[in-house]
Amino acid sequence: MFTPSEIELFNQKKYENEYSLEQLSINPNLDRNNYFHKLVQIKLGLIQKYGLGKNVLDVGCGAGDYLLQSKNVVSSAVGIDYTQKAITEALRRRNQHEAMHLDFRVENARQMSFSEATFDLAYAFSSLYYMPKVQEVVAQMVRVLRPKGVAIFEMGNTYSLNTIVCNAYPELPQSCHISTGRMAEMIRKASLRVLSWRAFQILPMWGEKPAWLRIFLGSRCKKILERNSGSIMLDEKICSVPVMRAFAFRHIIICQKV
Ligand SMILES: C[S@@+](CC[C@H](N)C(=O)[O-])C[C@H]1O[C@@H](n2cnc3c(N)ncnc32)[C@H](O)[C@@H]1O
Numbered sequence: 001m002f003t004p005s006e007i008e009l010f011n012q013k014k015y016e017n018e019y020s021l022e023q024l025s026i027n028p029n030l031d032r033n034n035y036f037h038k039l040v041q042i043k044l045g046l047i048q049k050y051g052l053g054k055n056v057l058d059v060g061c062g063a064g065d066y067l068l069q070s071k072n073v074v075s076s077a078v079g080i081d082y083t084q085k086a087i088t089e090a091l092r093r094r095n096q097h098e099a100m101h102l103d104f105r106v107e108n109a110r111q112m113s114f115s116e117a118t119f120d121l122a123y124a125f126s127s128l129y130y131m132p133k134v135q136e137v138v139a140q141m142v143r144v145l146r147p148k149g150v151a152i153f154e155m156g157n158t159y160s161l162n163t164i165v166c167n168a169y170p171e172l173p174q175s176c177h178i179s180t181g182r183m184a185e186m187i188r189k190a191s192l193r194v195l196s197w198r199a200f201q202i203l204p205m206w207g208e209k210p211a212w213l214r215i216f217l218g219s220r221c222k223k224i225l226e227r228n229s230g231s232i233m234l235d236e237k238i239c240s241v242p243v244m245r246a247f248a249f250r251h252i253i254i255c256q257k258v
Helices: 004-018 035-051 065-069 084-096 134-144 161-167 180-189 211-216 219-225 234-239
Strands: 055-059 076-081 102-106 119-124 145-156 192-200 250-257
Touching (some): 004 084, 055 134, 065 076, 119 134, 161 211, 192 234
Parallel strands (some): 055 076
Antiparallel strands (some): 192 250
16 A cells, blocks of 8 residues: 555656656547547637636646647646656747747646746646645645636546556556545535536546456447537536446536635
């Protein structure tokens, strides 16, 4: 049994020493109908909606893709990540794009150096899953938000099939998934108002292990769930049913600081 501090250090070393820059970036080769491509589009849409002309913070930014792809949306932004490798690459791309209104810094999300009420929008995409002290990160994100600012948290549900698949891959950074009840409790404790709570990934949508789950891991299930049903993916529609929502992995929670 590892302590939260040991898990944090373990994950940081994994990202710094074992992950390639491609693994810290959005895959640029995904087909437009691919499930993960559609998820990226949903998140970019959220930046467009809540970050237009605003000062924005990206927590666990990796190589900076979300901000770089939103460079014409935001008025200014900072991306933080605790790996030097990711930040060096994000700065290189920033210079290449001549997007000098974007900054990237090596910082731990739990101990951000920004003053209170600095940002209009703060989001954490696919990064809170790996943070063992997520409550502290939520508190930091709220601290640096202006009143009426928007926070977007993407959190992983421990009561999901995806958690079982993640646990079958010990070579990956250690997952820090939590229950949906704990997500709700954190939001409540931070005195945030929920604007919207979207859930995704009723099936893992990736992986080949464990063998007993294989029937749900094939590409056929993914192909069905990534289809559109009206304006959203079938997966999201299924995950919006309360009983299914409790077992959906990916929860994107959009909140406002009151
Ligand atoms: C899966 S990557 C996601 C990168 C990017 N947000 C994206 O969606 O493409 C997770 C990122 O979170 C960063 N990260 C994890 N824990 C962190 C922490 N406590 N402080 C800062 N960055 C962290 C990792 O270094 C990694 O770059």
